[in-house]
Amino acid sequence: MSTNASAGGSAAQHQGQYILAIDQGTTSSRAMVYNTKLEAKGRGQQEFPQHFPANGHVEHEPMDIWQTTILACRQAIKDAGVDVSKLAVLGITNQRETTIVWDKATGQPIHRAIVWQDRRTADHCQELRDNDLEDWVQERTGLLLDPYFSATKIAWVLDHVEGARQRAEAGELAFGTVDSFLLWHLSGGQVHATDATNASRTLLMNLHTRQWDPELCATFCVPTAMLPEICDNASSFAMVDRTLFQAETEITFAGQTSEKNESADLPVGALIGDQQGALVGQACIEPGQIKSTYGTGCFALVNTGEQPVMSDHRLLSTLGYQLNGEATYALEGSIFMAGAIVQWLRDKLGIIDTAAETESLAEGIGAEQSEILIPAFTGLGAPYWQPNARAAIFGMTRDTGKKQLAAAALRSVALQSRDLFKAMVADGQTIDTIKVDGGMTDNAWFMQALADITGYTVVRADTAEISVRGAAFLAGLEVNIFRSLTDLPPLCKSAGTFSPKTNKQERQALHQRWLAAIEKVR
Ligand SMILES: Nc1ncnc2c1ncn2[C@@H]1O[C@H](COP(=O)(O)OP(=O)(O)O)[C@@H](O)[C@H]1O
Ligand SMILES: O=P(O)(O)OC[C@H](O)CO
Numbered sequence: 001m002s003t004n005a006s007a008g009g010s011a012a013q014h015q016g017q018y019i020l021a022i023d024q025g026t027t028s029s030r031a032m033v034y035n036t037k038l039e040a041k042g043r044g045q046q047e048f049p050q051h052f053p054a055n056g057h058v059e060h061e062p063m064d065i066w067q068t069t070i071l072a073c074r075q076a077i078k079d080a081g082v083d084v085s086k087l088a089v090l091g092i093t094n095q096r097e098t099t100i101v102w103d104k105a106t107g108q109p110i111h112r113a114i115v116w117q118d119r120r121t122a123d124h125c126q127e128l129r130d131n132d133l134e135d136w137v138q139e140r141t142g143l144l145l146d147p148y149f150s151a152t153k154i155a156w157v158l159d160h161v162e163g164a165r166q167r168a169e170a171g172e173l174a175f176g177t178v179d180s181f182l183l184w185h186l187s188g189g190q191v192h193a194t195d196a197t198n199a200s201r202t203l204l205m206n207l208h209t210r211q212w213d214p215e216l217c218a219t220f221c222v223p224t225a226m227l228p229e230i231c232d233n234a235s236s237f238a239m240v241d242r243t244l245f246q247a248e249t250e251i252t253f254a255g256q257t258s259e260k261n262e263s264a265d266l267p268v269g270a271l272i273g274d275q276q277g278a279l280v281g282q283a284c285i286e287p288g289q290i291k292s293t294y295g296t297g298c299f300a301l302v303n304t305g306e307q308p309v310m311s312d313h314r315l316l317s318t319l320g321y322q323l324n325g326e327a328t329y330a331l332e333g334s335i336f337m338a339g340a341i342v343q344w345l346r347d348k349l350g351i352i353d354t355a356a357e358t359e360s361l362a363e364g365i366g367a368e369q370s371e372i373l374i375p376a377f378t379g380l381g382a383p384y385w386q387p388n389a390r391a392a393i394f395g396m397t398r399d400t401g402k403k404q405l406a407a408a409a410l411r412s413v414a415l416q417s418r419d420l421f422k423a424m425v426a427d428g429q430t431i432d433t434i435k436v437d438g439g440m441t442d443n444a445w446f447m448q449a450l451a452d453i454t455g456y457t458v459v460r461a462d463t464a465e466i467s468v469r470g471a472a473f474l475a476g477l478e479v480n481i482f483r484s485l486t487d488l489p490p491l492c493k494s495a496g497t498f499s500p501k502t503n504k505q506e507r508q509a510l511h512q513r514w515l516a517a518i519e520k521v522r
Contacts, residue, residue: 016088042080056119091475093277107253142317269478280470294440333420365407
């Protein structure tokens with residue numbers, strides 16, 4: 001696999017004029033077509049069902065992931081009005097940690113995808129913690145022992161599907177995060193690879209060597225025979241038969257083959273986990289630059305440069321991106337419920353029809369509101385890491401109605417963000433401005449609340465599609481459409497700045513009430 005990611009490398013020259021980029025997310029698969037100036041020309045999006053088979057379990061049907069991804073690509077290409085022959089390269093960004101195990105011979109998954117939000121392995125993590133392994137694991141991986149990450153999910157599949165462990169040890173099964181699973185099928189069962197950012201979320205990659213760590217694999221009981229090859233983010237991963245994006249043909253799984261497909265000539269030039277994709281897509285390429293993405297969950301990443309920063313405040317140390325074998329690290333705060341709280345207001349409480357309605361509903365509800373919502377629907381992420389905590393609403397009165405709930409829901413996302421930024425500062429980072437993106441940033445009330453509650457200036461990206469822009473840029477880098485990361489900042493514009501209108505005392509008072517409520521659910 002080549003790792004030619006910047007000018008001066010021997011990367012392939014691009015033949016076409018457009019970049020196709022996939023964003024395989026938690027609730028939908030999206031695709032974008034960009035021109036060589038990184039301007040969006042076409043968009044496709046396909047939602048797919050979420051499965052909640054038991055308390056704390058969250059699953060996806062891998063065929064849904066695969067089919068909706070291809071359909072979104074076809075839609076984006078049609079929307080752009082370009083012929084598939086004009087595509088130069090394909091980039092992929094994806095929901096991270098979500099775990100798929102498939103049979104190499106047939107390409108068929110042996111279990112549904114276990115989604116990053118899934119908490120079923122909380123006891124396994126607790127057992128490892130009871131054996132005093134957390135510090136050792138953190139030192140090697142930058143991560144903590146939480147069911148969020150892939151390793152315990154893989155072990156769960158191997159222990160719950162009959163014969164799976166034996167077959168994995170015999171090299172008959174493949175594990176992949178969603179990038180790797182898509183790459184396998186896009187390459188027609190020829191390539192089993194991943195990138196270093198996705199690998200950094202499994203608990204199996206050593207953050208310092210950026211290779212699979214045999215001792216970690218042994219600790220989590222994951223056979224190394226099932227792991228993909230780890231590559232740079234911009235790399236010649238595989239060749240795809242571009243007619244896949246054109247044909248109305250059936251979309252099926254691909255079994256392993258070594259037979260070369262002569263029609264496969266569209267390179268996959270980039271893979272990157274979606275939050276790292278957003279770090280690139282927001283041009284956070286200098287140490288200290290920070291982005292926070294508000295989609296289903298919220299993920300804040302600050303670029304920490306060439307060395308990993310090990311957090312003393314329960315943040316994650318992770319890979320930002322890896323180009324030409326060189327790593328750029330990041331410190332990450334991950335929270336599980338952001339836009340998903342708004343979905344809950346819509347789908348379970350039925351108090352809104354659309355997510356956007358929360359903006360007008362929350363209007364006029366000031367920070368002194370008595371209601372505090374703790375959104376621990378799937379446990380608490382950073383910096384608390386309490387998988388068994390559950391959600392609660394405190395301070396309700398006879399006056400509490402839709403408006404107060406909408407405001408408390410949006411404020412809870414800003415308050416969780418404040419926790420993350422405080423932890424980053426405590427870990428030695430200097431924060432001034434937060435670059436934000438994701439579906440929730442359409443909501444101007446939420447944007448102002450975020451500035452007011454954190455006390456930082458919030459700069460909103462010019463488009464919600466930021467992770468995928470990062471993947472498109474890296475794919476373009478691989479085929480020499482772009483020369484180096486320094487081409488990136490002028491291509492990434494903002495659309496609105498929100499400055500704090502509160503004083504320190506007001507911010508602290510609200511935060512104290514939040515912390516007191518958090519203590520009650522822990
Ligand atoms: N105007 C809005 N106000 C509040 N939340 C919103 C708004 N628009 C979208 N959302 C929320 O943003 C999320 C979708 O954002 P997106 O970035 O597409 O997420 P993902 O990539 O995780 O699928 C949904 O959870 C939705 O509830
Ligand atoms: O699909 P998203 O955008 O909610 O992202 C999910 C994250 O990658 C989980 O770590």
